[in-house]
Amino acid sequence: MIPARGGSKGIPLKNLQKVAGISLLARAINAAQASPSIDRVIVSTDHDGIAAEALRAGAEVAHRPAEIAGDTATSESALIHTLSTLDEDFDITVFMQCTSPFIDSASIENAVRTVRDDDADVVFSAVEDHSFLWRLDDDTQAVAVGHEASFRPRRQDRAKHFNETGAFYVMRTSGLIEHEHRFFGRIGIEEVPPEHAREIDDMSDLTLVRAIASTQETAQVIDVDALVTDFDGVHTDDGAYVDEDGNEQVRVHRGDGMGVSRLVKSGVPMMILSKERNPVVTRRAEKLGVDVAQGIDNKASILDAWITANDLDPARVAYVGNDINDLEAFDVVGWPIAVADAHPKVLAAARVILDRPGGRGAVREVCDLIPIPAEAAEPLPNPTLTSLRSPTGHPSTLAGHQSAAMSGHASAFPDQQPSIPRHQPQFTKRAEVSRANRKQVS
Numbered sequence: 523m524i525p526a527r528g529g530s531k532g533i534p535l536k537n538l539q540k541v542a543g544i545s546l547l548a549r550a551i552n553a554a555q556a557s558p559s560i561d562r563v564i565v566s567t568d569h570d571g572i573a574a575e576a577l578r579a580g581a582e583v584a585h586r587p588a589e590i591a592g593d594t595a596t597s598e599s600a601l602i603h604t605l606s607t608l609d610e611d612f613d614i615t616v617f618m619q620c621t622s623p624f625i626d627s628a629s630i631e632n633a634v635r636t637v638r639d640d641d642a643d644v645v646f647s648a649v650e651d652h653s654f655l656w657r658l659d660d661d662t663q664a665v666a667v668g669h670e671a672s673f674r675p676r677r678q679d680r681a682k683h684f685n686e687t688g689a690f691y692v693m694r695t696s697g698l699i700e701h702e703h704r705f706f707g708r709i710g711i712e713e714v715p716p717e718h719a720r721e722i723d724d725m726s727d728l729t730l731v732r733a734i735a736s737t738q739e740t741a742q743v744i745d746v747d748a749l750v751t752d753f754d755g756v757h758t759d760d761g762a763y764v765d766e767d768g769n770e771q772v773r774v775h776r777g778d779g780m781g782v783s784r785l786v787k788s789g790v791p792m793m794i795l796s797k798e799r800n801p802v803v804t805r806r807a808e809k810l811g812v813d814v815a816q817g818i819d820n821k822a823s824i825l826d827a828w829i830t831a832n833d834l835d836p837a838r839v840a841y842v843g844n845d846i847n848d849l850e851a852f853d854v855v856g857w858p859i860a861v862a863d864a865h866p867k868v869l870a871a872a873r874v875i876l877d878r879p880g881g882r883g884a885v886r887e888v889c890d891l892i893p894i895p896a897e898a899a900e901p902l903p904n905p906t907l908t909s910l911r912s913p914t915g916h917p918s919t920l921a922g923h924q925s926a927a928m929s930g931h932a933s934a935f936p937d938q939q940p941s942i943p944r945h946q947p948q949f950t951k952r953a954e955v956s957r958a959n960r961k962q963v964s
Contacts, residue, residue, distance in 0.1 A: 524550050524581070524618045525600040527591055528569025532724045537572055539728055541623045542735040543858040543873025546722065547572060548579040550620035555580060556627035559634040560616060564608075566600040578837075598702055605699065614638060615695045617704060622689035623731050624718045633692040633712040643707030646691045648684035649719035652677050684711055687719040736875050744874060744891040746857050747838045749785060750825060751885060753796035753803045753816070755844030756861055759881030772802055775881055781889030782810045788894035791832045795821055797847055822850040829854070842888055843868055844880050859888060
């Protein structure tokens with residue numbers, strides 16, 4: 523069980539803050555679900571947004587009454603309330619806190635085994651601590667805590683001391699209900715390494731764990747079914763060449779094209795989603811053979827519509843961005859990815875940070891991290907451009923394989939705009955081809 527109130531003070535809605543592109547709540551849920559001994563994962567909350575995130579991550583939700591959701595309410599009260607609402611009894615209860623972002627499911631499993639084997643009634647996570655603690659007395663004089671001020675032994679000569687991490691507590695359920703507290707009976711420790719002991723209380727903690735996650739959680743494989751990218755700052759270095767007449771040109775990376783070709787030939791749906799209105803975006807998408815939506819101010823809605831049209835699971839879609847206007851798209855997908863030189867806010871929200879900067883092989887890098895079948899599907903036919911207008915009236919293009927619904931529409935030029943309702947963007951039938959390809963190799 524994971525108590526997750528909506529009224530955190532230090533960081534508003536702290537449980538929904540993201541580390542490596544995944545909310546703290548979802549990270550805790552994922553760790554619990556990865557432990558084979560855990561049968562059900564339940565989030566106790568008083569907040570609708572937290573409840574929705576819990577359901578998205580695959581947990582159950584127990585709605586927490588207001589009287590046990592305030593600042594003075596104990597976590598134990600939420601645990602006992604949740605247990606009283608369940609339709610079955612459990613011998614062991616695991617209490618987890620999502621303010622610990624690096625919980626290892628193997629450590630949870632070890633702690634559960636210790637209680638299950640009757641070697642302890644309670645096991646909690648802790649890290650070895652070599653600190654010399656002090657407090658101030660009533661006269662503001664320093665007083666040693668747990669050691670003699672006049673004796674300073676070497677670290678290796680000291681008895682082991684442990685610091686409670688707060689990440690998880692494994693308890694015999696009957697004892698929790700009887701004592702109404704997490705500590706009772708025989709108490710054991712599951713020692714965790716320092717890198718798993720980080721806890722988030724304020725913004726400085728959150729900034730630190732995000733930095734740690736960006737170096738520790740480098741993706742070896744990005745296991746997704748579809749890839750969407752921004753254009754400027756991802757396919758390009760976010761710069762432009764401008765001639766004396768105001769015409770712009772951009773530079774792209776040829777290696778990116780090879781990476782995209784590899785995915786397209788295997789049937790992986792792809793789209794370039796850009797706010798940029800320069801037709802070079804569509805020209806590049808046409809050459810790569812991928813869908814494109816440009817001149818888009820609300821990326822989230824277009825991305826969501828494209829995912830639906832392609833019958834995709836948002837959790838298995840990757841989006842690569844570089845600037846703050848990509849953050850709304852990050853919230854739609856399960857794999858928000860940032861190029862190496864992205865805006866700091868984008869880096870903080872990303873699940874994966876690429877080694878390459880935009881326009882310097884970032885697209886190739888992400889394409890190479892996406893697994894494809896050993897035997898690629900047949901190449902898709904050459905794309906036909908179809909055009910839309912954005913709500914602002916500027917040309918907004920969506921290119922791909924022309925479907926029956928789109929047949930007869932003109933190409934993506936301002937003087938050849940088709941009459942497609944602006945509030946109903948249409949997408950290509952590439953999804954049907956992709957699903958067929960996926961079925962052939964499943």
